[in-house]
Amino acid sequence: MTGARTEDVPAGPGFLAVDSGGSGLRVVVGAVGHGPLARGGSGTPVRTGARGIDAGHLMQQLVPLARALTVEAGLARLETAVIGAAGLAGLGNALRAELPGALARELGVRRVALAADAVTAYVGALGSRPGAVIAAGTGLIAVGTDLTGWRRADGWGHLLGDCGSGAWIGRAGLEAALRAHDGRRGGSAPLLARAEEMFGPAAELPGRLYPRTDRPAVLASFAPGVAECAGADPVAADILRAAARHMADSAAVVCPGGDAPLIALTGGLSGMGDPLLVPLDEELARLLPSARRVTPEGDPLHGSVRVATDLTAGTFTLPCDENLLCVMTPAGEEASPAGAVRT
Incomplete structure (x- = not known):
């Protein structure tokens, strides 16, 4: 302290x-x-x-x-x-x-x-300025305001939503790892290797994960591994592109109208770098062409x-x-x- x-x-x-x-x-x-x-x-x-x-x-x-x-x-x-x-x-x-x-x-x-x-x-x-914020960490929720009221999208938790969140990315990455373990389509050998490095043998993953009371945080802990694999692994890159689409979808429905509304991305996912931020900016430009993504003040x-x-x-x-x-x-x-x- x-x-x-x-x-x-x-x-x-x-x-x-x-x-x-x-x-x-x-x-x-x-x-x-x-x-x-x-x-x-x-x-x-x-x-x-x-x-x-x-x-x-x-x-x-x-x-x-x-x-x-x-x-x-x-x-x-x-x-x-x-x-x-x-x-x-x-x-x-x-x-x-x-x-x-x-x-x-x-x-x-x-x-x-x-x-x-x-x-x-x-x-x-953003302080008291109108706009929208995507709060993306373990979970994900988007909020926007025109300073007369609030609008929200997602934030429904890792079982029903939080689409594009750290837990969502981590779960998708672990699913791709287990697909590779089984030999099913859509699997990723790099993600399987990363998952076993973090959690041990793939066959033991359900027993390690399901009894935990902090499952969302455990899932989210794998999200950085997905980002690290994305440069060379198309499966990991596709997971992050899908996450970016979900994030932009949520921002689009809460962002107020007007000229050049501000959008900020906060939370742990803001530090994931180009593998996530580049597709996010592409999706925001498609859905909200007049908006401007800014660096959060705090x-x-x-x-x-x-x-x-x-x-x-x-x-x-x-x-x-x-x-x-x-x-x-x-x-x-x-x-x-x-x-x-x-x-």
Whole structure:
């Protein structure tokens, strides 16, 4: 855990900003006018269960981190918390019901914003400008806004969607590896070799994968191997071209109209290089010829910090949405559509 503490840190309230995703938690504590003051994290992803994202498991990891970081930052208390969470749009009912009260009891937080990780990715990448963001890591969701409302596409999880995501690419790569193992058409000997290097004998792969509770992350761990094989292996290259088509399809349905809308790609897949980015740009040019893909200004944690700073300073203007971005008091009251919080 590392942080920066300065002598002029105010004794008043600060903010808590969280990014919860497939690789665990990243947490920032800060104050308006000072920005982030202390950072920490946990490498354990928050569990999901019958009620969706497990609020208790999130709090179990978050509370000790937040308390330690608050002390490290020299803050007297936390007033606002922004939780950006993967899967919130479809699996967030328990978080919306339980988290505001739990954060108030444990940390004294008076205002909680719950945001889909795609929304925090959007805010981190584009700020308050209209456009679209493809948040592509272990999962995949696209969101867009004209600043009056949000639109989303995909984000349905690795069993029903997340098409083009790291888990999708990894699963497709492992399928091609097993096809090669069986001698079926569509197999890839390079992907088979890479799979056995990572996971052991191909015949043992189902036994290694299916019992895991973190299957999406395990599948996604194979995506870089697909990209590394794509230069010389047409099967791997075709998988990435198909992923690019899925990503562009999702961006096209959420991108607002207007002249030269902005599109950003965030998440782990943004670092996969030309094997994915070149076909993605080709597909975006075909579907959204007037759009311009830009480099993100920051990541989802940066987006959570931006939302937290605006809420604490009273300058929050983003549109609220029942599933994608809601601002609540501990009593569970939601913000008005314009974003103002009722206290």
